[in-house]
Amino acid sequence: MNAFDAACPVPTNEFEHIVLGHGSGGRLSAELLERVFLPAFQSPVLHALEDQARLLLPGAPDACLALTTDSFVVRPWFFPGGDIGKLAVCGTVNDLAVGGAVPKALTAAFVLEEGLPIADLERIVASMARVCAEVGVEIVAGDTKVVERGKGDGIFITTTGLGLLPRSRQLSIAAARPGDRVLVSGPIGDHGIAILSVREGIAFETALTSDCAPLVSLAQAMLEVAPTLRCMRDPTRGGLSAVLSELAARSNVGVRLDEAALPVRAEVRAACELLGLDPLYVACEGRLVAVVPAADADRLLAAMREHPLGREAAVVGEILTEHPKLVTLRSRFGGERIVPELMGEQLPRIC
Amino acid sequence: MNAFDAACPVPTNEFEHIVLGHGSGGRLSAELLERVFLPAFQSPVLHALEDQARLLLPGAPDACLALTTDSFVVRPWFFPGGDIGKLAVCGTVNDLAVGGAVPKALTAAFVLEEGLPIADLERIVASMARVCAEVGVEIVAGDTKVVERGKGDGIFITTTGLGLLPRSRQLSIAAARPGDRVLVSGPIGDHGIAILSVREGIAFETALTSDCAPLVSLAQAMLEVAPTLRCMRDPTRGGLSAVLSELAARSNVGVRLDEAALPVRAEVRAACELLGLDPLYVACEGRLVAVVPAADADRLLAAMREHPLGREAAVVGEILTEHPKLVTLRSRFGGERIVPELMGEQLPRIC
Numbered sequence: 001m002n003a004f005d006a007a008c009p010v011p012t013n014e015f016e017h018i019v020l021g022h023g024s025g026g027r028l029s030a031e032l033l034e035r036v037f038l039p040a041f042q043s044p045v046l047h048a049l050e051d052q053a054r055l056l057l058p059g060a061p062d063a064c065l066a067l068t069t070d071s072f073v074v075r076p077w078f079f080p081g082g083d084i085g086k087l088a089v090c091g092t093v094n095d096l097a098v099g100g101a102v103p104k105a106l107t108a109a110f111v112l113e114e115g116l117p118i119a120d121l122e123r124i125v126a127s128m129a130r131v132c133a134e135v136g137v138e139i140v141a142g143d144t145k146v147v148e149r150g151k152g153d154g155i156f157i158t159t160t161g162l163g164l165l166p167r168s169r170q171l172s173i174a175a176a177r178p179g180d181r182v183l184v185s186g187p188i189g190d191h192g193i194a195i196l197s198v199r200e201g202i203a204f205e206t207a208l209t210s211d212c213a214p215l216v217s218l219a220q221a222m223l224e225v226a227p228t229l230r231c232m233r234d235p236t237r238g239g240l241s242a243v244l245s246e247l248a249a250r251s252n253v254g255v256r257l258d259e260a261a262l263p264v265r266a267e268v269r270a271a272c273e274l275l276g277l278d279p280l281y282v283a284c285e286g287r288l289v290a291v292v293p294a295a296d297a298d299r300l301l302a303a304m305r306e307h308p309l310g311r312e313a314a315v316v317g318e319i320l321t322e323h324p325k326l327v328t329l330r331s332r333f334g335g336e337r338i339v340p341e342l343m344g345e346q347l348p349r350i351c
Numbered sequence: 352m353n354a355f356d357a358a359c360p361v362p363t364n365e366f367e368h369i370v371l372g373h374g375s376g377g378r379l380s381a382e383l384l385e386r387v388f389l390p391a392f393q394s395p396v397l398h399a400l401e402d403q404a405r406l407l408l409p410g411a412p413d414a415c416l417a418l419t420t421d422s423f424v425v426r427p428w429f430f431p432g433g434d435i436g437k438l439a440v441c442g443t444v445n446d447l448a449v450g451g452a453v454p455k456a457l458t459a460a461f462v463l464e465e466g467l468p469i470a471d472l473e474r475i476v477a478s479m480a481r482v483c484a485e486v487g488v489e490i491v492a493g494d495t496k497v498v499e500r501g502k503g504d505g506i507f508i509t510t511t512g513l514g515l516l517p518r519s520r521q522l523s524i525a526a527a528r529p530g531d532r533v534l535v536s537g538p539i540g541d542h543g544i545a546i547l548s549v550r551e552g553i554a555f556e557t558a559l560t561s562d563c564a565p566l567v568s569l570a571q572a573m574l575e576v577a578p579t580l581r582c583m584r585d586p587t588r589g590g591l592s593a594v595l596s597e598l599a600a601r602s603n604v605g606v607r608l609d610e611a612a613l614p615v616r617a618e619v620r621a622a623c624e625l626l627g628l629d630p631l632y633v634a635c636e637g638r639l640v641a642v643v644p645a646a647d648a649d650r651l652l653a654a655m656r657e658h659p660l661g662r663e664a665a666v667v668g669e670i671l672t673e674h675p676k677l678v679t680l681r682s683r684f685g686g687e688r689i690v691p692e693l694m695g696e697q698l699p700r701i702c
Binding site: 141162349 | 384391392396397414459473504513
C-alpha cells in the first residue's frame, strides 16, 4: 500500500434513500449501478458498461447495432449555446459516436409538467429537429406524459439512439494499455460553467457558451486516421475525471494527466476558482476523450485539429503501469497529485 | 351532415400551457402531436403513427427492426397486479408485440427524486427483471438521473424497445376494411380501475388486479393462425375508445361496437358507475384489440381463447362503411350512440 492506495475512495453502500450524488456520474452513481441495477439486469451487454450496447444483427455478418439511452433533466432549459432539446439529441448521438457508430434513428419521450408553456416546448422541439438534421438522423418514435403541477420540473426528455457500426470495431473503456496517449478534443468544463453562470447569475467579460455539439463527424474522422484507437468517451457528468477514473479502473492501468497541457478557457478557470470547483470534474457536452497508441498520437491530433470541433485538441496525458486504477495530475510545478473520483454531487442537473 | 357529424369533437389548439389532458391519450394528446411534434419531426416513419417505428435493415432483405419508446409515470408505484417496473417493461414490449415484432433488447432510463427509498427502487427493478426473463428480453443499456426533492415524483421510467419482424408483416392502424371484425382479448378497464381503487381507497368484495402483462406470445399465436390480421393495438391510455377512434380516423371507416358482447368485469362496471366513468375509456395494460377479415374471426377467436391471456376474448364489433371516422355503440336495448373521443383527462398518470 502506498500513498495513492490510501487515497482511494471507500465505497459507502449505506444509503437508504436516493441522494443527488446518485446522479452525479461519479462514485455514488457507480455504486448505485453496482448495488441495484447490475445484480438485477444480468445482460452481458449491459455489464460491459460501455456508453452504448453493441448488438449482433442476425443475417448481417459485418455490422453491429449500437443502442444507448439517456434522460435529460438540465435546468435551466435554455442556456448559452444550447437548450435541453439540443442536449437531448447531442448527448445520445454522442454516446453512439464514441463507440464508432453512425446514428440511424432516435426516439424521444417527454415527461411534461402541467403548466409548461407550449411556446417553450415548441422551441425545444425545434432545437432537437435542427440537430437531428445536422447529424442526418430522424426521430422515428416518441411519447408524451404529463404530470401534475409540482410533480415534475417543466420538462424531462429521454432520448434513445440506434446506430450502426462495423462488427470489427471494438472500442472499449477496458482497452487502454500502458504507453498509450490521452487526447481531448478541446477545452474542458465549458458546458458546466455555462449552465452555472446562468443559475448563479455570474457574468463573464466574454460570453461563455456551452460546448454542446454532435460529435459524429469528428469521431468518424478520428477513426479514419487512427483505426488503432482504443477508446473514445464524451466527458459529460463528472467531467474528464469521471471518464478517466472509469478507464483506469476498467483497463487496470494508471492515468497521468499533464496540467500544463490541459486546455481550459480563462473564464472557466476563473469561475472554478471563484466557486471552489476543479475543471477536471466539470461537464463537457461537445468534447471527446480518446486513448490511442503513442505511435498514432500525433497523426490523430493533427486530424482532430483539422475538424471544426477539434481545433483546440491536445495530448493531455499518458497511460501507465504505475498506480493502476488511479488518475494523477502532474502539476505545472512538477509535483504529482491524485485526482480522486467524484464522491458526492458537484453540479446537480447539468444534463 | 348528420347527427354523427355534429357530435364530432372540435379541435381546440388554443392552449398556451400544457394541461393534464395533453397526456390523456385522447383528443388533446393527438392535437399536441399534430401541433408541436409532427411539424418539427419530419420523419415518414414517425408520421405513420404506428405503435412502433419500422426500420429497414441494410443487408437483411427479409427482416425489419421495430423501435418504440414510452415514459411511465404511474402513481402509486405499487398496485394490485403490478408496479411501475412491470408496467414499464410490459408497455414497451406490448408496443412491439402489436406490430408483430419479437422484442430483442430494451433500454431503461430512470429519473429519480431525491429521497426515493432505495428498497422501493430495488423492488421495482426486480420486477422489471422478472418480466424481461418471462419475455426473453434483456435490458442492454440504461441511465439514471436524480432531481431535487419536489422536482419529480419518486420515479419515472422510460423504456425503449428494439424488436425484429418479418419485412412482409404490415399491420397498420390504417388497414381496417368494411366487413372486418373487432376482437378484444379479455375484459376491459381492469388496469385503470385497479389503480383508481388504490388511489381512492375503493374496496371491492373480490380483489381486482391490473391486467398488466406482456402480450408477445399471445400476439405471435394470433399471427400464426390469422396472418390476414389487419391491425393489433393495446388499449392503454384512453382505453378501447382511443384505439378505435384512431382506427376509424386513420382507416377512414366506421366502427360499431356491440355493448352486449363487450367483456367488462362486474367490479369494473360497478366502480365505473360509482365514479361516473365509462369502461370504454379506462386503460388496460394486458389486452389486445385486433381487426381481422370476417372470414378469419372465428378461427382467431378460438386461438386467442386457447392462450392463457386470451381466455375471455370476444368479438366485440364490426368495421363499417357508414359514418366513417366515428365509433358507435349498439346498446343492449338496440339503440346506437356515438362513442366520442376522449377530450380532456379522465384518469391522470395511469401508466
